[in-house]
Amino acid sequence: MRTNHSPLVWGYAVVALLASCQYGGTSRVLMVTLGGTRSHKIPFLELARGLIARGHNVTFINAFPPDAEVVGLEEVTPMNLVFYVRNYTDWDLLGVRMSGSEPVPPADVLRYAYYSCDAVLSDPETHVLMNSGRSYDLVILDGAYPECAVGLAFHFRAPFMYINTVAFYMGSVAHGGGPVPFSVTPFFARPFSDNMVFPDRVLNAIYLTGIEVVHTVFIRWCLEYLMKDYFGPLMPHVFDMVKNVSFILQNGHATVTYPRPYLPNVAEIACIHCRPAKPLPKDLEQFVSGADMGFIYVSMGSSVLTAKMPDMLRHMFIRAFEQLPYRVLWKWEAGEGSIADLPDNVRLGRWLPQQDILGHHKIRAFVTHGGLLSMFETVYHAVPVVTMPVFCDHDANSAKAVIDGYALKLELQELTADKLVWAINQVIHDSRYRDEVRKRSKLLRDQPEHPLNRAIYWTEYVLRHKGAYHLQSPAKEYCFVQYYLIDVALFCLIAGYICAKLFIKLNSVMIRLIVSHITNQQSSNEDGVTKMKSEANGFSSGSAEITLRRNGNIVSNSNSVSVERTISNGESHKIGACLTNGIKQRR
Template identity: 35%
Template sequence: MKNAVTVILILLSTSHYGSCAKILGVFSASGRSHYILDSALMKALAEKGHDVTVISAHGEKEPPKTKGTYRSIVVTEILENRKEMMKQLNTNMFDREDVNPFLSTVFMGLFMPKMLEATLQNEEVQKLIHSNEKFDAVIAEQFFSDADKALATHFGAPLIVLSAVGANSWVNTIVGNPSPTSYIPMLQTDYSVPMTFCERLVNSLLYVFGQIFFDLVVYPNENAKIQKSIPNGPDISDVLYNASIVLMNSHPSLNQPVPYVPNMIDIGGFHVQPPKKLPQDLQEFLDNAKDGVIYFSMGSNLKSADFPPEKRDAILRTLSKLKEQVLWKWEEDVLPGQPKNVKLSKWLPQQDILAHPNVKLFITHGGFLSTTETVYHGVPILAIPIFGDQKLNARTAMDNGYGLVLPYQEITEDRFTQSIQEILNNPKYRNNAKKISETFHDRQVSPMETAIYWVEYVIRHKGAPHLRVAGLDLPWYKYYLLDVIGFLVLVSTVVVCISYYLVKAVCKKVCNKRKTKKLKQK
C-alpha cells in the first residue's frame, strides 16, 4: 500500500512538471495599450499553471491570483525615457496627425532602441541575465524591438513573437511571409484596396525604404545594445529569424485577408474579457440614458484634454446639441464649458461600457485595441485617427460599413455634427457592426485558447522547427529569384546577340553573292 501511494505521488508530480513551463515575456514598448495585450497573454498562461516572468514598462498593482506564478519586473526607465523624448520634441501628440509616413518610420526606428537599452540595462533584468535561470519559452513583442529576442538565444529557449496588429512588413520579414505591396497597404498609410497607381507607388517605396533603413540603421543600433547588455550576446542576424511562431492580434473580420506561412497564428481579440459589472455611477448613467449613450475616448496615448481650444470648442458645441448622453474619457478635473449631457472620467472600463446595450456610438482614435473591442460588441464608430495604424484601421472600418472617418484637420462643428447624426440615424452602420461582430465571434475555440495552445505546442515540440519555411534560409537575391532572372536575361541577351550577328552575316553573304553575280553578268 505504501509503495502504491509513493508511485501515485511520483506520477502526480511528474504530470505537474510536464504541464508546467517557465515562460519569460519581454516587452519594451512603452504604450499602455501594448501592455494590455502583453499582460493579458501572460496572465492567461499563469492561470493555466505556468510560471511566468514579465519584463515591461508597466506592472500590476497587485500580483494576479493564478494557478502558476506571476513575477513582474517593471522597467521604469522606459517611461522615463519616453517622457524625456517627448519633452525634447516639445510637441502635442495631435500634431503627429500629418507626419510623413517615411519620417514616422525614422522616428520609431530611432526611438525604440532607447527603450530597448533601458530594458536590457535595467538592474533587475541584468540580474536575470546573469542568473542561472532557464526558460522553456521566451515571448517578445514585434514592435521595432528585435533586440529583446536575443534573450531567447541567451536562455536557450524557443522564441515566440507577439504582434499587436496583423500581418505587416515587420512581421512578414522575420518569418518569410509574402508581402506584396501591390495590394497590402503599409501600416503607416490609410490606403484602401484596390490601391491607385500612385498609392501602390508610395506603398512600394515605403516598403523598400523601411527595409533599407532597418538594415543600415535600426539593426546595427539594436545589435550594439545586445553586445553591450548580454554576455557573449548573439549577433542580431542570428536573432531576427528565429521565431517559432508569431501570434497576431488579427482576424479576417478585422483585417484584409492576406497570405500566411504556417507559423503565423491569428488570435485577434484574445485580450477581450466577458463584461464585468460596472461601478454604480456608470451603471446608473448608462441604464438611465433613454436616448442612448455616445462613448468618447481617444485611447491611452492620446489625451482628449490636449485637443487645441478651437477643436475642443467645436466638439463641445456639437455634443451640447445632442439628445444622447455622452460619456467622455477626459484626463483633467475640469472641462470648461462642459455640457449637461456630458459625464467625464479620467479612466473608464472601456470593454464593459461597450457591452452595454444603450451605447449607440463609439467616438475613437481608431487604435487597434479599440477597433477590436468595438467589433467584439458590435458598436459602430466615428474615428478621428492621428498616427500609427489608426488611419488604416479607421479606413478599414469605413470600407466595411461600420464607421466613418473624420480627419483631425477637418474637425468643425458642422462636420462633427453631420458625422455623428449620419451614424446615429442610418441603421446600416449598426447593422454592419453587428454582422462583423458575428463573424468575429464565429470560431472553433476562443482566441485566448488558441494562443495558449500554440505557446504550449512550441514548448512541447522544442521550438517546432517543422513550421519554418525554407525562404528564411535564402539570401534576398535568391528569395526574389534575381539570380534566375539575371541568368535568363543574360541567356536571352546572348541568344539575341548571336541571332543578330548570324542574321547579319547571312545577309551580308547573300548580298555579296548578288553583287558578284551582277558583276559576272556585266
C-alpha cells in the same frame, strides 16, 4: 519584481494542477514588450493569464504598472524603461496632428527603439533577472521591432516566438521568411488598403522599401553595437537571431484587418482580449440608463492623452456634445471637475470599462482615435464608430473600417464641431453602418475556438517541441535579391540579350551569304549573255559584208541590223529567220 497574489490563487492552483496533467509539465516562460503604449501589454496579459491557469510560470518585462488582476504573474518593470516611456508619450499628440505634422516621425521611432533598449538593458532589475541563474523554456517577444529583446532569448538560450501587437506591421513576418507582397500589403502608418491604384502602390512600395533599408542600417550600425555591450561580443548578428523565430501570434484577423498569405508558423489571434460585457458600476449604469436616446462613448485610448489636447479642440468637442440629444461618456485623464463649461449631458471618467460600455444595450456610437484594440472591440460588440486618427497604425485601422462600411473618418486638422455632430448622427441614423458592423461582428466571432485558446495551444506546441523550427520556411535564409528572384531576372535578361545578339549576328551572316549567292548567280548569267552577244556581233559583221544581188540589184544589209537587234534583245533564235529572209530576197 512583483508577483500578484489574491485569495483566488488557490483556485487557480487547482485549475493549473488539472491543466498540467493534460500538458505533462510546468514550464517557465519569459515575456517581454518594450512597446511605448499600454495597448502592447494587453495581449501579453491575456496570454499570461491563460498560461498561468494551465500551470506555467510566467515572468513579464514591461514598462507599465503591474496588473493585480492577473493572479500569479511576476512582473518586472525596469524603472529606467518606465521613466523613458512615460516621458515619450506624455505630450500633446492631438495638437501636433491638428497642426498637420507627424506626431511620431520615423526618426522618433528609431530613437525610441535605441533608447528604450538602452533603458531596459541598463536597469538594475533587468541585471538581477539576467544574473539570477534562472532558465526559461520559452521567451515571448513583441513582434513590433523585437530586435533588442531577442538578446534576452540569446542570453537564456531559449527558443522564442512573437506576439505581433501591430496587426498591419508585417516586418516580423517577413524576417521569419513569410511572404509579404508589397502589392497587397499596405504600409501600416498610411491609409492604404490591399486594393491600391497605381500611384498608391508606388508610394506603398517606396515606404515599405525605405523603412526596411533604414531599419536594416539602424540595426546593423547602431542597435547591434549597443546590444553587444550588454550581451558580449560573441552575440550573433541581430538579423541572424531574429529570423530564427519559432512561431508568430499575429494580432489580426481577415474580418478586421486583411487576408494574408501566412506560413504554418503564424496564427491569428485578433480579439484575444475581447469578452462579453459585464454590468457597469452602479454610478455609470445610472448615467447611461437614464439616457432616453442612448449614449455616445468617447475615448482616445491609453496612448493619446485627451486631457492634454489644445483648448481649441476641447471647446470644439464640448460645442459638439451639447448639440447632441444623447448622453456622452468621455474618457478624460484629468477626471471630473477639470472642465468648467462641461454640458449636463456629458460625464467624464479618468478610467472607464471600455468593453462593458461598448457591450451596453443603450450605446449608439463610439468616437475614438482608431487604435487597433479599440477597433477590435467595436467590431466584437457591434458598435458603429467615428475615428480621428492620430499616429502610428491609426490611419490604416481607420481606413479599413471605412472600407468595411461601419466607420466614418474625420481629420483632426479639418475638424469642426459641426463636422463631428454630422458624423455622429450619420453613423447612428444611417442603418448601413449598424448593419455592416453587425455583419463584421458575426464574422469575427465565427471561429473554431477562442483566440486565447488558439494562442495557448501554439505556445504549448513550441514548448513541447522545444521550438518549432520544422515550421520555418527556407526563405528566411534568402537575401532580398534571392527572395524576389532578382538574380534570376538578371540572368534571364543577360541570357536573352546574348541570344538576341547571336540571333542578329547569325541572321546577318545568313543574309550576306544569300545576297552573295544571288549576286554570283546573276554575274554568271551576265557573263553568258555577254559571250553570246559578242559572238552575235561577229556574225553580224560578216553578214554586213555580204553583197546580195537580185536581178542585178544590190540587196541592203538591213537584215544584219535586225540580227544585231534580235541578239541584243536576247532573241538569238531569230537569227535563222533573218538569214532565211536574206536568202529568199537573193532568190
